[in-house]
Amino acid sequence: MRVLEIQRLEVVYHRSITAVQGISLKVEPAQIVALLGTNGAGKTTTLRAISGFLGLDDARVTDGAVIFKGERIENSAPHENTARGIALVPERDKVFPNLTVAENLIAPIPRAAGAAERRRREMLVYQFFPRLSELRNRIAGLLSGGERQMLALGSALACAPQLLLVDELSLGLAPVVVNDLLRRLAEIRHELGLTILMVEQSAAIAFEVADYCYVMENGKIVLDGMAERLRGHPDVQEFYLGGKSGERRSYRDIRQYRRRRRWYG
């Protein structure tokens, strides 16, 4: 059964601003799917629509459906979706800054799960992120960017999810750190069979790890396909990958009004 399906989703802020205008996408089990696009395309809004809105900015899903494992979940509360098996790693405010690393990892674990289960989940996180084990008693607000991202991923894993939503994994991190995180993400997918939907501004990074990609602009999906095919797509190369490598192009040729995109957003 498909893990996630979104049909003609429409999300509106403040009852007057349409951030997502009727998108549809599918995520198969154990796939890594990337959602690409520039700022303001509506990618984060899509992730939050899946994970659940808290009513901030008066955001709501006004049309369409979000179907998780056959069940319609749009406009559910975030904690209900976490119980269903969806975990979101947000772009900002991704850890609890005044709790220790260990407390960050046990806070998501429900009280109903016994002490043994709690220990098992903690150990699982330390297995994928050994560095966190060393930092167990450090206050989370004092961690470096890379460590914080690891903690954010770890606390999402501690929810024992079946679908992991990652928002802007690479933002503000050094390339070395990003590569390391991507490697671990692939490891997690391989060992746990976890399905991952990631939002990325950097297309290069997304193509490295994803199986399937969707490109969003202005709240709509304009292109989608397998990662290898998209990587060679001339429009994607032009607008998201900085042009074909190894070729010298004159600025006159690259200017946007000369080069029409083959899709219309």
Place this chain on the structure above:
Amino acid sequence: MQLIVNIIVLAAIYALLACGYVLIYRVSRVMNMAHGELSMLGAYLLFATASLFATHPLTAIASSAIMSIALGTLVYVLLMRKMTGEMVLAAILTTIAIGILLRGLIVLVWSAAQQHPLEALHLSNPPIEIVGGARISTCAALLVLMTALVYGGLFTFLRFGRWGVRMRAAGQNALLASQRGINLHAIYALAWALSTFTGSIAGMLIALDSGLDQTMVVIGLKAFAPALVGGLDSLLGALAGAFIVAGAEVLAIHYIDPLLSDVVPFLVIIATLIVRPWGLFGTQEELDRV
């Protein structure tokens, strides 16, 4: 010796009221400025039930306690729930507005005259002699006992089942907490119910001890000082702060000037904010962080 007894009694009052502030702050970063009014409401409810159950004081007390818990939860569900995740200033102002509304309603229902639930219950409040010739009234002694019981209960509850960590997490980052499976509404409702419960117990006992009128709101406001001094999200801090503020107030009244009683807690607040804003045991929030 009498001074020490007075300090202990005042500290018990402050501690019982302060833990209400701490509970709500811990989960939602909101300073519940209606706490004084809600506690007062509990006392007035006792007065109402006292007239009904004049011969069964325990029933009266129990029923008014239950009603005030229900009211606290209701206040949350109807009003504060909509403010979840919103700007903290807006939430605080909403609590101020609720307090004003309650004050108006209380006067409308029960009038502004001083009431005596003790008489309505046909109970008496004889002073008890203790060591060193000091005296303490029965109700005040009960108050100290209740404070100890309540704190004992709260400490156990928070250690059990990871409630303590989840409540603090909800207070630090509501959205993330919700995304990590913490049911915000349940935790907030619980905090409000507990807070109103402890507040109304305090209100009831104060009313039984020394009569009931609108001045209880002032005590509620003064009780914020111990919460701040100890650290707004620490119960232990509330207890410690209660002793500090009560001590300062009683000694100031005794040795300097009786009129200072209303100002001392605020002077303590100012001193705390200058020296150590997050209080003695509070989480050292990054007050300058983005």
Place this chain on the structure above:
Amino acid sequence: MSRVPRASGYFRTSYAQDLALLRTGFELACLAGFLVTLAAFPFVASPFQLDLACQVFLACVGSLSLMLLTGYAGQISLGHAGLIAAGAFTVGILFREMNAQFWVTLPAAALVGAALGIIFGLPSLRLRGLYLAVSTLALHFVVIYAGGEYESRRGFSTGIVIDPPSLGGVSITSGRAWYLILLLAAAATLFVCLNLLRARTGRAWGAIRAHETVAEALGIAIARYKLLAFVISSAITAVAGALFAYYRGFVSVEAFSLFLTVQYLAMVIVGGMGSLLGAILGAAFITVFPYVIEGALLALPGAQNFAGLLFAVNYAAFGLVMIFFLVLEPLGLVGMWRRVQSYFLLWPYARRSATGVRR
């Protein structure tokens, strides 16, 4: 700075046009009409309505200063009533001790307000949000305590009586004269606020309110501007207090309770945060509100029974209105107005797309 949606055809082509207070001919016409109404009002209104208008103008001064501090500079202050009390008490003390006239007491009140503004503002350099609010609250109680002490030490336990100000030997007591004076005071305050906001100070405040650390990184001296916000706002508030003292002819510490602060905060909230128009609308709304409640109550049958409870009904109704605006209409009266404006300007489109939005 302008968040008013405008119909197509309106273009700004120079900086002067950007800074101008009146942007279109239509706005100028509206303002002229409004001024004519204001000028004609005293000649057609009853003394009660005149008094009401005076109270609204007085409230405007206070609410504009609070809007500057909280709505624009983003510093939360719960000490407003304390500052008003300080201004009023300055007038009272100077009048009683030295028989000083208004041309001495008003500037003195402003100075006292400014000095207190520094004290109220110092915590803002280290604290934010709730902690700052609590510090201002504590200072409010200290000021009130000092006022109470003065009253009891000097034997004015029922309050200080002040003679009305006199200009050239003529005592100012008529309703129309006060209407003019307070209207000018409110207009002057509005003008000062408008100018502060379109100058560098206003922009610095906006930056500090939006994101303090970034503002500092951009080179804005946040300590200086925060203190400036407190000082200016407090000075204006103290002058409001002084005017209040002269208008009522009476100063007593009971008039400056926490409820007064809440009323001013309500004016700012109900009117709409971050908008001077909001401050004025809020001031008008909150000032007139108790009278509306009283009128409604007296219109009910059996009104005599309720007369004693009027104060409590006012309280309760006030709480309800505040809750209504906070929970259901956080953008206030101005927000309602802007929604109506947007609806007509965007019609027939109900919504705009995300990329068209300037945050």
